[in-house]
Amino acid sequence: MNTKNILFICIFLFFILSTNINCSTQGLNKIITRGEQKKLMETFEKAIASKNYKKENFQSLLQASVGYQFLSGSSIWSKVQKEDLCQEIKTFFEDVSLNTDEQYESQTTIWNTLNSLQSGSIIYNELQCHSKKKDNKISKLSPAIKELLLKSINGKSSRNIYLSGQTFFELEKTKIFNEKETSKFRKVILRSFGKMLALLEEDDPEVEFSQYVLELAVLVVENYDSETSYQELADDDDDGDTIIDKAESEDDDDEEEYESLEGYLEMSIEELLENVIELIADVANLLVENDGQIQQSFFNDESGKPDLEITSRVLRSFAKLKKLSINLNDDDDDDDDDDDEEIFSEEDLIGLAEFLFSRKSTQEISAAYNVITGLKSLDEDRVFKKLICITADNEELSIKQKGKQNAMKLLVSDLFGNALPDDSIEVFLFRLSPVSKPEKSLTSHFLLSQDPKSKKYVADLLAYKPSIGFYNLEVRVSHKSSKDGKSNKKLRPFNTADVTILTKIVGPVKVSDLEIVVKQPKSQGGSVLSRNKIKYPETSDSAKKDIVVKRDNVLSISFRVTAGQPSKASKKQKTGFQQNINNLIETHQAMVKITDLETGIERYFLAMQKTKKYQCTIDINSNDGNMDFSSGKYNLELIIGNFFFEKSILWNFANINIDFGDLSEGEQTILDLSIENQKIHPDFLIKDEIKHIFNPDPKRPPKVVSNAFTGIMLIPFVLLIVLLYIVGFNLKSFPSLKNPIALITNLIFIATLGLLVLLFLAYFFKLTMFKTLFYLLIVGAISSVSGYFTLRNLDK
Amino acid sequence: MTENSFKVFKRIFDGYKNSATQSLKIIDCFLLFQFLTGIFQFVYVFLVGKFPFNSFLAGFISTVGSFVLTINLRTLVDPENKETKVSIKRAFVDFLICNVILHLAVFNYIG
Numbered sequence: 001m002n003t004k005n006i007l008f009i010c011i012f013l014f015f016i017l018s019t020n021i022n023c024s025t026q027g028l029n030k031i032i033t034r035g036e037q038k039k040l041m042e043t044f045e046k047a048i049a050s051k052n053y054k055k056e057n058f059q060s061l062l063q064a065s066v067g068y069q070f071l072s073g074s075s076i077w078s079k080v081q082k083e084d085l086c087q088e089i090k091t092f093f094e095d096v097s098l099n100t101d102e103q104y105e106s107q108t109t110i111w112n113t114l115n116s117l118q119s120g121s122i123i124y125n126e127l128q129c130h131s132k133k134k135d136n137k138i139s140k141l142s143p144a145i146k147e148l149l150l151k152s153i154n155g156k157s158s159r160n161i162y163l164s165g166q167t168f169f170e171l172e173k174t175k176i177f178n179e180k181e182t183s184k185f186r187k188v189i190l191r192s193f194g195k196m197l198a199l200l201e202e203d204d205p206e207v208e209f210s211q212y213v214l215e216l217a218v219l220v221v222e223n224y225d226s227e228t229s230y231q232e233l234a235d236d237d238d239d240g241d242t243i244i245d246k247a248e249s250e251d252d253d254d255e256e257e258y259e260s261l262e263g264y265l266e267m268s269i270e271e272l273l274e275n276v277i278e279l280i281a282d283v284a285n286l287l288v289e290n291d292g293q294i295q296q297s298f299f300n301d302e303s304g305k306p307d308l309e310i311t312s313r314v315l316r317s318f319a320k321l322k323k324l325s326i327n328l329n330d331d332d333d334d335d336d337d338d339d340d341e342e343i344f345s346e347e348d349l350i351g352l353a354e355f356l357f358s359r360k361s362t363q364e365i366s367a368a369y370n371v372i373t374g375l376k377s378l379d380e381d382r383v384f385k386k387l388i389c390i391t392a393d394n395e396e397l398s399i400k401q402k403g404k405q406n407a408m409k410l411l412v413s414d415l416f417g418n419a420l421p422d423d424s425i426e427v428f429l430f431r432l433s434p435v436s437k438p439e440k441s442l443t444s445h446f447l448l449s450q451d452p453k454s455k456k457y458v459a460d461l462l463a464y465k466p467s468i469g470f471y472n473l474e475v476r477v478s479h480k481s482s483k484d485g486k487s488n489k490k491l492r493p494f495n496t497a498d499v500t501i502l503t504k505i506v507g508p509v510k511v512s513d514l515e516i517v518v519k520q521p522k523s524q525g526g527s528v529l530s531r532n533k534i535k536y537p538e539t540s541d542s543a544k545k546d547i548v549v550k551r552d553n554v555l556s557i558s559f560r561v562t563a564g565q566p567s568k569a570s571k572k573q574k575t576g577f578q579q580n581i582n583n584l585i586e587t588h589q590a591m592v593k594i595t596d597l598e599t600g601i602e603r604y605f606l607a608m609q610k611t612k613k614y615q616c617t618i619d620i621n622s623n624d625g626n627m628d629f630s631s632g633k634y635n636l637e638l639i640i641g642n643f644f645f646e647k648s649i650l651w652n653f654a655n656i657n658i659d660f661g662d663l664s665e666g667e668q669t670i671l672d673l674s675i676e677n678q679k680i681h682p683d684f685l686i687k688d689e690i691k692h693i694f695n696p697d698p699k700r701p702p703k704v705v706s707n708a709f710t711g712i713m714l715i716p717f718v719l720l721i722v723l724l725y726i727v728g729f730n731l732k733s734f735p736s737l738k739n740p741i742a743l744i745t746n747l748i749f750i751a752t753l754g755l756l757v758l759l760f761l762a763y764f765f766k767l768t769m770f771k772t773l774f775y776l777l778i779v780g781a782i783s784s785v786s787g788y789f790t791l792r793n794l795d796k
Numbered sequence: 797m798t799e800n801s802f803k804v805f806k807r808i809f810d811g812y813k814n815s816a817t818q819s820l821k822i823i824d825c826f827l828l829f830q831f832l833t834g835i836f837q838f839v840y841v842f843l844v845g846k847f848p849f850n851s852f853l854a855g856f857i858s859t860v861g862s863f864v865l866t867i868n869l870r871t872l873v874d875p876e877n878k879e880t881k882v883s884i885k886r887a888f889v890d891f892l893i894c895n896v897i898l899h900l901a902v903f904n905y906i907g
Contacts, residue, residue: 701844709840716832723825728818756896760903769904776896787892791885 025346027388027477027497030357031417032375037071040360040368044068047365048079053088055096056112058119061085063369065126070372077127086129086136089120093138096145114152114163117145121170130174141176153188158196158212165189165216169223186224193220211310214317221324274325308359311352312370312377319377319384326382349387353378353415379415388420388477388497389413397461398646399468399507407460408503409451412477419455420477427457428476430498435470442466448475461503468507468563468585468644474500506644507563509585511536513613514559514638516547516654521554521621529553534653547656555618555625555656557592557607561585561640589641589648592616597633600678620658628674629667631660735793745789752783815876823870827863834859854905861898865891 047064061080068076096113129136149168152160168185171177177185196213344352356374359367378384393409412427413419429446433439442464448457461473478496514536519528532547549555563585590607603624607616618625627634634656641648663671700706735742756779763772816824837855846852871877872887 698845698847700847705844709836713833713836716829716836719832720825720829723828724822727821727825729822753892760899763900764903764906772900776900780896783892787889791888794885 025385025497026350027390027499028350028353028415029389029391029499029501030354031389031391031411031413031415032357032360032371033417036360037416040362040372041068041071043363043365043368044071044076045079048076051081051084053081053085055088055092055116055120058089058116058123060365062119062123064365065123067365067369067372070376080127082127082129083136085123086127089124089129090136090138092116092120093145094140094142096142110148110152111160111163113148114160114167117149117167118163118170121167125170125173138171138174138176141171146181150185150188153185153192158216161189161192161196162212162215162219165192165219169219190220190224193217211313211317214314214321218317218320218324221321308356308367308370308374311355312374315352315374315377319380322383323380344384346385349378349384353387375415387415388499389415389417390475390477390499390501391417392501392503393456395501396504396506399462399466399505400646406462407458408473409454409456409458410448410475410501411456422450422455424480426478426480428478429459430474430476431472432461432464432466432474433472434466435472435502438472442471461505466505468505468509470643471503471505472500473503474498504644506646508647509561509563509587509640509642509645509649511638511640511649511651512560512562514557514653516636517556517558518547518549518553519556521552521619524552532654536653537651539653539655547654549620549656549658551620551660553620555620557616557618557636557638558613559607559638560613561587561590585642585644587614587640587642587645589639590614590616591639592618593635593637593639594618594627595635595637596627596630597635599630599632599675601628601630601674603627627658629660629663629671630674631658634658733794739793742790742793745786745793749783749786749790752779752786755779756783817875819873820870823866823873827866827870830859830863830866834863848907850905850907854902854907857905858899858902861902862895865894865898 044064044067047060048068053061065076068074124130124138130138149164152164153168155161168177168189172182172185193213193216196216353375356371356378360371362368362371378387389412391411391413393411395408397406397408410427411417411419412425427448427450429443429448432442434442448459450456451458459473459475461471476496476498514534516532516534517528518530520526530547586609590609592605592607593602594605595602605616605618605624607614609615620626635652636654636656638649638651638653640651660667735746737743756776759772759775759779762775763769767775834856837852837859841852841856869887869891872880872882873884
């Protein structure tokens with residue numbers, strides 16, 4: 001071998017190996033399935049169907065519409081009552097009155113109002129309310145809102161700046177602001193953005209702060225010409241000073257505020273944008289703690305847990321910014337993209353995707369919206385490295401079934417389950433290795449073919465004759481250029497992606513060489529009394545051998561568990577895994593169950609693995625094995641179970657007779673107690689239904705007694721009349737006929753008194769309290785009037 | 797002994813007959829009537845038991861309440877009462893109104 005050959009071989013090997021070494025990235029084993037997408041769409045539809053058009057719900061409506069658009073491609077606005085919604089928005093913008101003084105209006109209220117303003121203005125433009133009907137056009141913006149917007153933009157909260165900025169730009173499209181106002185707003189927004197950027201350069205920026213700066217950056221780039229710079233907007237400040245002048249002024253406050261802007265004063269928007277992306281990278285680096293915690297710590301809220309809203313917002317705005325910067329640099333060649341340093345590594349992206357997947361089963365609109373927009377941003381072409389997802393239809397295969405129906409079908413797709421174009425990828429079955437022995441590999445690099453109907457890649461794993469167990473299936477997807485030599489833009493940049501899928505191979509098992517040995521205990525010599533071999537799946541009865549066990553004996557049961565069909569079937573089948581039939585298998589559960597057929601007493605005994613066989617020993621003399629001294633027929637069952645068995649085994653392999661002979665007193669009591677215990681405690685049986693009976697009324701006296709006492713009660717009345725007669729009851733003061741008015745009023749008064757008594761009686765028998773009170777008022781009025789006159793007459 | 801007590805009672809009774817005006821005596825008869833009614837109801841309940849309690853309360857409160865109101869009327873009507881200066885008519889009207897309200901409550905309770 002000369003050096004040339006060696007060199008050639010080395011280069012050749014290098015090329016072969018390089019395909020394996022060359023930047024292999026990770027992929028995902030999950031997607032958001034069609035079913036889950038449908039559920040989320042239903043959530044969005046519900047929000048619209050509820051027709052809750054109040055200003056508090058504008059944000060929900062907007063989120064529902066965006067989410068729906070992403071998922072279905074069609075707009076949800078066609079299902080909305082546009083008239084009502086436009087009217088509601090118009091009323092909100094024209095009529096709302098706010099006390100924008102901070103001490104009277106809480107931060108939450110201001111934020112809620114700004115939220116409603118932002119969402120409302122976006123919806124207004126999407127529905128084109130201003131063009132359709134004159135009624136719906138916002139004629140005049142309420143001054144309170146203008147004041148609020150200006151105040152928020154000039155304030156310190158980046159969130160409020162963003163919300164009010166977006167509101168302004170949306171409303172500007174409806175031409176509701178005049179030129180002077182427009183220019184003022186634009187100047188102020190740009191200035192605030194610069195201030196925020198300057199603050200970002202300080203150490204330890206808060207996440208809440210930086211997430212909104214990204215949104216602001218998107219706003220600025222979308223709405224300002226890329227050539228604009230501060231210089232142009234610096235000139236016409238309110239008091240005549242330019243921003244540069246203010247930066248050099250002697251007033252401390254002014255100087256401080258405008259000093260930080262100095263660096264940005266001469267930048268164009270394009271340059272600002274580059275700065276933003278750099279700053280975000282710095283922010284990411286600042287917040288990274290350990291390698292493993294990257295995705296968790298970047299998007300945390302204060303408590304340290306990852307937050308869905310923050311994650312989604314940062315991803316959305318980052319994706320928009322990246323796309324805008326790509327658009328600005330559109331003339332460059334494709335090759336340059338590879339050299340870009342990625343801010344988010346593959347682990348970051350996978351962590352983010354997994355985090356978003358963990359929240360995908362939600363009924364809340366805002367959560368669903370965040371999940372969908374976050375995933376869409378991750379999936380965006382040319383922004384992040386493409387995340388490849390490989391999902392299998394079935395992750396469990398059975399050895400019994402053969403053929404293409406039992407092969408594993410893999411879907412190679414993006415995050416949303418859309419299959420990648422098949423002419424630009426190649427799918428390899430990279431490794432199939434048992435989980436317990438990862439160094440042993442059953443296959444290597446094997447190109448998978450695609451099923452034309454379902455567009456899924458077929459992996460016929462059973463061709464490699466695996467035995468049962470857990471396997472790690474590593475699948476590699478590699479990118480290939482299409483026929484015309486140009487690589488598919490949508491899939492860049494990725495070279496290869498690896499996904500590991502945990503698969504389970506199950507198969508049938510059988511028990512072989514089962515032997516029951518009855519022998520004397522060691523203390524008495526340990527001699528074997530009987531030995532029986534039983535074939536699976538028969539029982540000892542078919543062999544017609546009666547196994548009798550006496551008091552002191554020891555039962556020893558040994559057996560082997562192997563993969564394969566019961567012996568009858570295995571002769572007929574010409575399976576590819578015949579060589580595995582003698583493979584011994586470890587089981588998870590192996591035990592023998594003894595049941596007394598008469599009393600129902602049962603006991604379990606574990607079987608331990610000794611060399612190649614399982615062995616179970618039942619000592620009849622011991623406390624466990626004495627079966628509470630119950631003589632009679634017993635059932636012996638073998639229970640074998642494991643994850644990989646197609647069907648676990650429950651095999652009644654023997655019926656034995658245990659004979660205890662005469663029992664001593666102590667033993668008899670044990671037996672009796674045991675039989676008692678087998679009965680179900682009455683507390684656990686169904687009891688009779690209780691029918692509630694109310695307390696019966698207590699006894700009443702006999703009617704005679706009650707009636708007698710009623711009579712007795714009349715006696716005082718009689719007594720009263722008698723006494724009145726004795727005392728000399730007379731009607732002297734009664735007005736005579738000479739004074740008719742007085743007479744009449746007197747009579748009326750007495751009549752009303754009588755009416756009162758009648759009214760009470762009527763109340764008792766018929767009327768309700770309300771009616772009684774009503775009549776009482778009337779009667780009372782009459783009686784008071786007539787009474788007054790009567791009593792006045794008495795004087796005379 | 798009993799002769800002495802009898803004499804004392806007679807003296808009190810005569811004093812009463814002489815001093816009281818007729819209207820007072822009428823009111824006193826009425827008072828006696830109400831008192832007896834209340835006593836009889838109480839004895840009945842004592843003998844026979846409290847069921848139904850609401851009816852007993854209604855009857856008893858009727859008599860007791862009326863008794864109290866009548867006593868009030870009597871004190872206001874008594875000419876020897878020089879502390880309170882309310883006209884007889886006013887007292888009587890109050891008596892009537894309070895009785896109406898009392899019996900409204902009582903009729904609620906009879907059940």
